Amino acid sequence: MSDIPQDFRYTKTHEWIKQNDDGTLTIGISDHAQGLLGDIVFIEAPEAETTFQEGDDSAVVESVKAASDVYAPVDGEVTEGNEVLSETPEIINTDPYGEGWIYKIKPEDAGAFDTLMSADEYKELVESEDE
Amino acid sequence: MGKRTPLYDMHISHDAKMVDFGGWDMPINYGSQVQEHHIVRNDAGMFDVSHMTVVDLTGDKVRDFLRYLLANNVDRLKDEGKALYSCMLTEDGTVIDDLIVYYVNDTFFRMVVNSSTREKDLAWINKHAANFDVNVNVRDDLTMIAVQGPNARDKAHLALGAESASQVKDTAVFFIKFIEGDSMGEVAVARTGYTGEDGYEIMLPKEHASTFWAKLVEQEVTPCGLGARDTLRLEAGMNLYGSDMDESITPLEAALTWTVAWEPVDRDFIGRGVLDKQREEGVSKKLIGLVLEDKGVLRNHQKVFIDGLEAGEITSGSFSPTVGKAIAFARVSSTVGNTCKVEIRGKQLTAAVVKPPFARNGKSCI
Numbered sequence: 405m406s407d408i409p410q411d412f413r414y415t416k417t418h419e420w421i422k423q424n425d426d427g428t429l430t431i432g433i434s435d436h437a438q439g440l441l442g443d444i445v446f447i448e449a450p451e452a453e454t455t456f457q458e459g460d461d462s463a464v465v466e467s468v469k470a471a472s473d474v475y476a477p478v479d480g481e482v483t484e485g486n487e488v489l490s491e492t493p494e495i496i497n498t499d500p501y502g503e504g505w506i507y508k509i510k511p512e513d514a515g516a517f518d519t520l521m522s523a524d525e526y527k528e529l530v531e532s533e534d535e
Numbered sequence: 536m537g538k539r540t541p542l543y544d545m546h547i548s549h550d551a552k553m554v555d556f557g558g559w560d561m562p563i564n565y566g567s568q569v570q571e572h573h574i575v576r577n578d579a580g581m582f583d584v585s586h587m588t589v590v591d592l593t594g595d596k597v598r599d600f601l602r603y604l605l606a607n608n609v610d611r612l613k614d615e616g617k618a619l620y621s622c623m624l625t626e627d628g629t630v631i632d633d634l635i636v637y638y639v640n641d642t643f644f645r646m647v648v649n650s651s652t653r654e655k656d657l658a659w660i661n662k663h664a665a666n667f668d669v670n671v672n673v674r675d676d677l678t679m680i681a682v683q684g685p686n687a688r689d690k691a692h693l694a695l696g697a698e699s700a701s702q703v704k705d706t707a708v709f710f711i712k713f714i715e716g717d718s719m720g721e722v723a724v725a726r727t728g729y730t731g732e733d734g735y736e737i738m739l740p741k742e743h744a745s746t747f748w749a750k751l752v753e754q755e756v757t758p759c760g761l762g763a764r765d766t767l768r769l770e771a772g773m774n775l776y777g778s779d780m781d782e783s784i785t786p787l788e789a790a791l792t793w794t795v796a797w798e799p800v801d802r803d804f805i806g807r808g809v810l811d812k813q814r815e816e817g818v819s820k821k822l823i824g825l826v827l828e829d830k831g832v833l834r835n836h837q838k839v840f841i842d843g844l845e846a847g848e849i850t851s852g853s854f855s856p857t858v859g860k861a862i863a864f865a866r867v868s869s870t871v872g873n874t875c876k877v878e879i880r881g882k883q884l885t886a887a888v889v890k891p892p893f894a895r896n897g898k899s900c901i
Contacts, residue, residue, distance in 0.1 A: 443567055445854040446831060466832045468568050468762065468853060469563075471832065490830065
C-alpha cells in the first residue's frame with residue numbers, strides 16, 4: 405500500500421496538494437503515481453508567472469516507460485518550479501511528498517484547497533484502482 | 536490470463552511487475568528498470584526469455600534449406616557451434632523476422648525466433664522445409680534464460696556446477712555448446728545475447744527451469760525484466776522486430792545491410808531480387824541513431840524533421856541509463872545530415888545523428 409499523508413489534498417489524476425503558510429500551494433505526484441510510472445528520468449516543470457486553469461497540462465513527468473501529464477489542480481499562477489528536478493528527477497521516486505515537489509502555485513481562490521479530495525477519499529480511489 | 540513461462544512463479548516470488556507481452560505474462564521489472572539495466576552493464580543479470588521459440592532443423596539438406604531461407608549465408612558458418620544473425624524475408628524482400636541460427640552439425644541447425652512472430656515464422660519455415668526434406672521440431676519442452684553482464688559467465692559456471700562448467704567455459708563468442716551428461720538433461724549454452732554485454736543464453740528442459748533460476752539467484756545473478764532488456768538492446772544498437780522493422784521494411788531500410796550476404800551472387804535466397812535492385816538503386820529511407828541534445832525523452836513514433844520538413848519517425852526511443860541522455864533509432868530520408876529535429880509535445884528539439892551502438896561492455900560509446 406502506498407503512502408498517503410493525511411494533511412495533503414489530492415486529485416483523481418494523482419497529484420497531491422499541500423497548503424503553505426504564505427497562501428501558495430505546493431503540487432507534486434503521489435507515491436502511488438510514481439510507483440506506476442517507475443524510474444523517473446525527466447521533468448518539465450512550469451516557470452514562475454505561468455498561469456493555469458484547473459485541469460490544464462501544467463508539467464510533464466517522464467519515466468523510462470512513459471510520459472505523464474501533471475494537471476493543474478486549481479486556477480492560479482505559478483510562483484516557483486522545482487529546479488532541482490532538472491538534474492535529479494529520480495527524487496520524485498525516492499521522496500514524492502518532500503524533495504520531489506514539482507511547483508508552487510498561488511491559487512486564484514484562496515479557498516480552493518478545501519474543495520479538493522481528502523486523504524481518505526484518495527485512499528479509496530487508489531484502492532479501487534488496485535483491484 | 537496470458538500464457539505463462541515455467542518461471543512464472545519465480546517472477547511472482549521476486550515481486551515482479553507483470554505485463555502482457557504478446558499474449559504472455561512477463562516481468563517488465565522487479566522494482567527498478569534502471570537499476571536492473573546498470574546491473575547488467577556492471578555485474579550480472581538474468582532474463583526469462585522462454586517465450587521465444589526454439590526450432591531444431593534436421594536433415595541431410597538442412598544447409599541448402601537455410602541458404603535459401605535466410606538473407607545471411609549459413610556458409611559463413613565453418614565451425615560447429617557457430618551462430619549467425621539473419622533476417623528471414625518475404626518474396627518482396629521485407630522482414631518476416633530476425634533470428635539467430637546455430638550450426639550444431641551438418642545435419643542439425645538450431646534456430647531461435649521471436650515470440651510475437653511465432654505462428655507466421657513456423658508456417659513459413661514449414662512451407663519451405665518440405666522442399667528440402669528438412670524436419671522442423673519446435674522445442675516447447677525447453678526454457679531459455681539469458682544471463683548477461685561482465686560477471687555473468689563466471690556466475691553461470693558456478694550455477695552449472697564444475698563438471699558442466701568445464702565443458703562450456705571455453706566457448707567462444709557467438710558459439711553454442713551442448714553439455715554432455717548434465718543432470719538436468721539436454722542443456723545447451725550459447726555465448727550470445729541481446730544486451731551488448733558478455734554472457735550466455737542457456738536452453739534447458741523446462742522442468743528444471745525454476746531450480747536452475749534459483750541456483751543463479753544463489754550466485755547473486757539479479758532477475759531483470761523486459762524493460763531493462765529493451766533499453767540494453769537499444770543502447771547496444773540492436774533492432775527490435777515489430778518496432779524497427781517488419782513486413783513493410785527491407786534489411787537495407789533497417790540498418791541491417793551487413794546481415795545480407797551478397798556473395799556468392801548465384802546464391803538464390805528468398806527476397807534476393809528486390810534487395811539486389813535496392814542495393815543498385817539505393818534506398819530512400821534508412822535507420823539511424825539519434826542522441827537528444829536538448830532535455831527530454833525520445834519515444835517511438837515521434838516525428839523527425841530535416842530542414843523544417845517532416846522526414847520520418849522514431850522507431851525505438853528511450854532514456855539511456857548508461858549515456859544519461861535520450862537515445863533512439865529513427866527511420867528517416869537518406870538525405871539526413873549530422874543533426875535533425877524531433878517533435879516532442881509540439882516543440883522541435885535538436886538531436887545528433889550518430890552511428891550505434893550507444894553503449895556496450897559497460898561503457899557509453901557516445
